[in-house]
Amino acid sequence: xxxxxxxxxxxxxxxxxxxxxxxxxxxLIKVVIALQIMVKGVVLAxxxxxxxxxQINLGQSxxxxxxxxxxxxxxxxxxLAVQVRRRFGSLxxxxxxxxxx
Amino acid sequence: MNAAVxxxxxxxxxxxxxxxxxxxxxxxxxxxxxxxxxxxALAVVWAVFALMMRDYVAPVTLQFEVVAFQVDGLSLxxxxxxxxxxxxxxxxxxxxxxxxxxxxxxxxxxxxxxxAMIGLACAADLFNLWVWFEAxxxxxxxxxxxxxxxxxxxxxxxxxxxxxxxxxxxxxLGIALVLAQTGTLDLAAIRQAAxxxxxxxxxxxxxLIGFGVKxxxxxxxxxxxxxxxxxxxxxxxxxxxxxxxxxxxxxxxxAAALAGITLSWGMLLMAFGTLNIFVGNLLALRQTQIxxxxxxxxxxxxxxxxxxxxxxxxxxxxxxxxGGLFHALNHGLMKGLAFxxxxxxxxxxxxxSGGEHTLGIGDLRGTARRYPLIGLALTLALLSLGGVPPxxxxxxxxxIFVAGVGTGTGWIDxxxxxxxxxxxxxxxxxxxxxxxxxxxxxxxxGQPARRLPVAIVLPVVLLAAAMxxxxxxPGALTWLTQPATSALMAAFGGL
Numbered sequence: 001x002x003x004x005x006x007x008x009x010x011x012x013x014x015x016x017x018x019x020x021x022x023x024x025x026x027x028l029i030k031v032v033i034a035l036q037i038m039v040k041g042v043v044l045a046x047x048x049x050x051x052x053x054x055q056i057n058l059g060q061s062x063x064x065x066x067x068x069x070x071x072x073x074x075x076x077x078x079x080l081a082v083q084v085r086r087r088f089g090s091l092x093x094x095x096x097x098x099x100x101x
Numbered sequence: 102m103n104a105a106v107x108x109x110x111x112x113x114x115x116x117x118x119x120x121x122x123x124x125x126x127x128x129x130x131x132x133x134x135x136x137x138x139x140x141x142a143l144a145v146v147w148a149v150f151a152l153m154m155r156d157y158v159a160p161v162t163l164q165f166e167v168v169a170f171q172v173d174g175l176s177l178x179x180x181x182x183x184x185x186x187x188x189x190x191x192x193x194x195x196x197x198x199x200x201x202x203x204x205x206x207x208x209x210x211x212x213x214x215x216x217a218m219i220g221l222a223c224a225a226d227l228f229n230l231w232v233w234f235e236a237x238x239x240x241x242x243x244x245x246x247x248x249x250x251x252x253x254x255x256x257x258x259x260x261x262x263x264x265x266x267x268x269x270x271x272x273x274l275g276i277a278l279v280l281a282q283t284g285t286l287d288l289a290a291i292r293q294a295a296x297x298x299x300x301x302x303x304x305x306x307x308x309l310i311g312f313g314v315k316x317x318x319x320x321x322x323x324x325x326x327x328x329x330x331x332x333x334x335x336x337x338x339x340x341x342x343x344x345x346x347x348x349x350x351x352x353x354x355x356a357a358a359l360a361g362i363t364l365s366w367g368m369l370l371m372a373f374g375t376l377n378i379f380v381g382n383l384l385a386l387r388q389t390q391i392x393x394x395x396x397x398x399x400x401x402x403x404x405x406x407x408x409x410x411x412x413x414x415x416x417x418x419x420x421x422x423x424g425g426l427f428h429a430l431n432h433g434l435m436k437g438l439a440f441x442x443x444x445x446x447x448x449x450x451x452x453x454s455g456g457e458h459t460l461g462i463g464d465l466r467g468t469a470r471r472y473p474l475i476g477l478a479l480t481l482a483l484l485s486l487g488g489v490p491p492x493x494x495x496x497x498x499x500x501i502f503v504a505g506v507g508t509g510t511g512w513i514d515x516x517x518x519x520x521x522x523x524x525x526x527x528x529x530x531x532x533x534x535x536x537x538x539x540x541x542x543x544x545x546x547g548q549p550a551r552r553l554p555v556a557i558v559l560p561v562v563l564l565a566a567a568m569x570x571x572x573x574x575p576g577a578l579t580w581l582t583q584p585a586t587s588a589l590m591a592a593f594g595g596l
Contacts, residue, residue: 015274022267028259035266042273049281058167059280062228066273069235073266076242080258087252096256099327 007048014041028084028091032077039070104163106156107172110149110180111223114216117142118209125205136195139208143188143215150184153177160588162225169287171225174584178426179222179343179350181581182433186342187215189560190335193441196554197335197448207247207333214240214339218347227276227286227355234272234351238265238315241344245332251458257327264314264324272311278304288358292594301359308355309369315348316407317400319376326384329396330459334444337392341399341440342433349406349429357592360414367415374407375516378523385530391460394530395439398486401527402432408520409501414593416508423586424500430578431493431571435485438564442479445472445561449551465537474558476538478565483531485568488524493571498524500575 001009018038025031043063050059081091088095120142121135153172160173191211198204214237221233242265246258276286282298283291295301310321317325329337356366381401388394406425413421443460446468452458469476485492490499498520505517571577 011277015270018270019267022263031263035263035270038267039270039273042270042277045274045277046280049277052281053284055280055284058286062276062280065228065232069232069239072239073235073242073262073269076239077259077262077266080242080246080255080262083246083249084255084259087250087255093259096259099253099256099331 004048004052007044007051011041011045011048014038014044017041026092026094028081028093028096029078031093032074032081035077036070036074039066043067043070104161106149106153107161107163107170107223110146110153110172111170111216111220113146113149114142114212114219117145118213118216121208121212122205125208135205135208136191139191139212140188142212143184143191146215146219147184147188150180157584167226167286168229169225170223170229172223174581174586174588175350175353175426176219176222176588178430178581178585179346180219182346182430183215183218183222183343186339186433186437187211189437189441189563190339192556193338193444193560194333194335195556197444197557198333201248202250203247207244210240210244211336211339214244214344218343221347222350224354225288227279227288227291227358230288230351230354231269231272231276234312234315234347235269237344237347238269241328241336241340244336245328245340247333247336248331248458251331253327254331257324257331261324261328264321268311268314268321270311271307275304275307275311278307288354288592291358292361295359305356305359305366308352308359312348312352312355313373316345316352316403317377318373318403318407319380319400322377322380322400325400326393326396329399329440330390330392334392334440334447337395337444338437338440341396342437345399345403346429346433349403349410353410353589354592356414357589357594360593365415367411367413370407370411370414371513371516372411374404374409374411375519377401377404377407378520379404382523382526382530385527388530389461391443391462391465391534392440394462394534395436395443398527398530399432399436401523402428402436402486405498405501405520406432408516409497409504412501412505412508412513413589415513416510417590417593418504418507419586419590420507421501421504422589423582424497424504426582426585426589427500427575427578428494428497430581431485431497431568434564434568434571435482435494438478438561438568439482439486441557441561441564442475442482445475445553445557446479448557449475449553451551462534462537465534466540468537469539470541472553475553475561478561480535480538481565481568483535485572487528487531489528491572493568493575496572496575 021034046063121138124133125135163170217236224230248254283294285294314321378401385397406428409425485494488495488498
């Protein structure tokens with residue numbers, strides 16, 4: 001296996017773990033972590049794509065930008081989790097289902 | 102044209118966005134209101150935009166190293182809509198948000214959102230497009246969950262964040278696929294560079310899902326009613342009126358870059374459009390809360406835009422594209438007006454803070470008698486959404502239908518007839534609301550009637566007037582839709 005194939009496989013596995021976590025996990029903080037794992041898979045894919053197309057600099061700078069943007073999303077997600085814990089008294093996402101219809 | 106003009110169109114709102122926050126924080130040092138600072142910044146952006154429109158003849162391309170911007174007709178159309186609704190929302194939110202915790206952050210975020218959307222409109226490479234998209238989405242996360250003491254608002258924020266974040270991740274995965282196969286991210290160069298790359302349809306599908314979350318394409322719509330209903334009314338108006346359009350523009354840009362080498366975008370947009378029209382209507386029919394009803398009606402209106410654009414892209418005729426873009430502008434006006442008017446009723450009933458903050462259809466009783474202007478404006482907005490002539494919504498739907506029938510293809514005719522019947526179906530949920538508006542005020546008789554401040558009435562009146570003008574004189578917006586249509590036609594390259 002070449003290093004690129006390993007990277008592509010790793011990206012897909014991380015994406016899979018993240019998606020599974022999003023579906024299966026009940027704790028809001030764990031949901032945010034699952035999102036992070038998913039995006040880490042995408043970061044790996046970007047770097048691999050850059051090296052595959054011969055644009056290593058481009059791929060890596062995109063990956064760094066993605067990490068920054070993704071961290072902001074994680075911060076907002078965790079801030080929401082803090083507020084949810086305060087107002088609902090629990091981090092269980094199943095409790096977040098008062099809005100229906 | 103001087104390159105400084107398009108650059109400052111993006112830079113000014115972004116650079117000014119911390120100012121309302123700082124002014125609000127240091128209110129003892131600086132005796133200015135955050136809202137006035139935001140309005141001043143927007144006035145400067147308006148001036149830049151006017152300069153831009155005056156000198157605009159052909160698309161302007163700007164290249165900073167690998168980051169490319171292009172200001173074309175589509176950018177101007179989105180920028181005009183963003184500025185119009187953004188400014189009205191800032192004016193409107195003065196009394197609406199007065200005294201809320203974090204009022205200064207609200208205006209800072211609204212300015213940043215405006216800048217991010219203008220940036221998105223002007224992005225000319227794939228990753229740049231995504232960065233602006235993400236910046237816009239992050240601002241909206243915070244604005245949707247703005248009432249952080251309200252559990253329902255937090256719930257809407259969490260649902261919105263998780264779905265959007267997954268969508269964003271999929272978009273970047275699509276970008277990685279494009280980069281791996283073509284070695285370029287320049288939207289205009291992707292098509293040549295792609296050759297016979299095999300994984301491009303997968304990238305197209307990822308983009309459709311990722312941007313589709315923001316567009317509320319049918320299976321990805323579940324965040325929409327919660328987010329629209331739980332955010333402050335000014336933000337509902339901006340979300341529904343502009344943020345969905347920004348998602349649409351992002352999708353169109355990407356679709357144009359991949360046109361011909363991937364999926365048949367025309368057919369896809371028509372299919373999803375029709376599905377959105379139908380499902381949105383069905384879900385709206387059973388709503389009793391007016392803001393949720395308007396949210397689901399947004400879904401069906403997005404369907405009309407997609408249908409028009411799909412017809413145009415499929416046949417290569419400009420009339421369908423122009424109809425779709427015209428409907429996008431009109432929907433911004435109509436839905437902005439509807440949310441502003443509903444917010445005015447909420448304000449009048451004093452339901453902005455405290456336990457009850459929803460508005461059922463029954464709560465609207467007597468509105469037309471007590472607040473005739475608001476009642477009339479909401480009636481006009483709803484009739485226009487339902488496609489009643491001679492209002493703005495009718496004009497653009499009509500243009501879409503004419504474009505569809507003009508193709509002379511049997512199954513497109515069938516789609517058009519289906520969409521037209523759905524327009525009638527939509528009246529089934531708009532009319533009860535109008536009926537309630539003009540009923541006697543028996544249920545709310547005990548409520549104290551509050552005077553509505555000018556800042557709330559003014560945006561409502563302006564949008565209602567704009568809608569009437571567009572309805573009676575549909576050519577009033579051609580100066581925006583015409584260049585945008587030719588920009589899109591050029592991007593799709595006569596396919």
